[in-house]
Amino acid sequence: MTKVEYKHTEIAVKKKLGQNFLTDRNITRKIVALSGAGPSDRILEIGPGFGALTREILEVAPSFTVVEKDRALAAFIREEYPQLHLLEADFLEVDLLALAAEGPLRVLGNIPYSITTPILFKLLENRSAIMSATLMMQHEVAARLVAAPSTKEYGILAVQLQAFSEIRYLFKVGRKVFRPQPNVDSAVISMVPKAEAPVDDARGFSRFVRTAFHQRRKTLLNNLRETYALDEVGEATLKLRAEALSVEELVQLFGLVRPLPAG
Incomplete structure (x- = not known):
């Protein structure tokens, strides 16, 4: 079992939680600077771990909320940074709308590789509660x-x-720059929800996109025809694969199709 020691605290690394702890302070400073975080923001950090990013956020904000699932790490953060509002919980189960009741959240975090996609979709689904998200994740x-x-x-x-x-x-x-060292490189991205959604039915658009890309090598016609009425879509478009269309073109296509009755 791999263990990481910090300030005489030794904690077993839990592979199932995708734990890799950042050790380079120049990088954590850069993340905070690029996030635009300030003292008046409602900041939420995902998975503080040993607090590498946490202490840099504290340089610009006197108090904020952190979410940590690991019991041992939560205990460490609670003792090391008593001024923080600690939620010992799974981020995927946290009520972001409740946290944003007094204003949208600026989210930061070095997020676990194993649940990066679920975290991104949770942020997307709760985008009305998010001002921005600055996240480190697997480079790919x-x-x-x-x-x-x-x-x-x-x-x-x-x-x-x-x-x-x-x-x-x-x-x-x-x-x-991580302990333990992962087998892949990482990258930091910025996500800022658009002021206006391109479609009214976000869930419907999500289903449509998943269907359009269901089998990447198939044409839009083959992927969509069993689920959607396509009579308003041009024949040339239906001969393309979903990957050939831009986001804007897929939004336009969604406006032309109609879900077929179930059964």
Whole structure:
């Protein structure tokens, strides 16, 4: 079992939680600076771990909320940073709308590789509660978020996030600045929800995108025809694969299709 020691506190690393602790303070400072966090913001940090990012946020904000699932790490944070509002919980189960009752949240975090996608979709679904999110994640996932059409990285994640948010790839982070060292590099991204959603039915759009990309090598016609009425869609478009369409074009296509009756 891998263990990490910090300030005479030794904690077993839980692989199932995807724990890799950042050790380079220059990187944590850069993350906070690029996040735009300030003393008046309602800040939420996901998974503070040993507080590498936490202490940098404290340089600009006297108090904020952190969410930590690991009991031992939560105890460490509680003792080391008593001024923080600690939620010992699974971030995926936290009520973000309740936390944002007095104003939208500025979210920061070095998020676990194993649940990066669920975290991103939770933020997306609760985007009305989010001012911005500045997150470190696996480099390959970050690349998928900002991917352009007709590339292998472009897919459901890129379309969903780009449709409702402004996504920026900020910088890459090498694997050597983590304990224990992961097998992949990381990257930091910025996510800012758009002021106006491109569609009224976000859940319906999500289902549509998943269906359109269900089998990437198939055309839109083959992926969509069993689920949607396509009589208003041009034949040339239906011959394309979903990956050939931009986010804006997929939004337009969603406006032309109608779900078929169940059964």
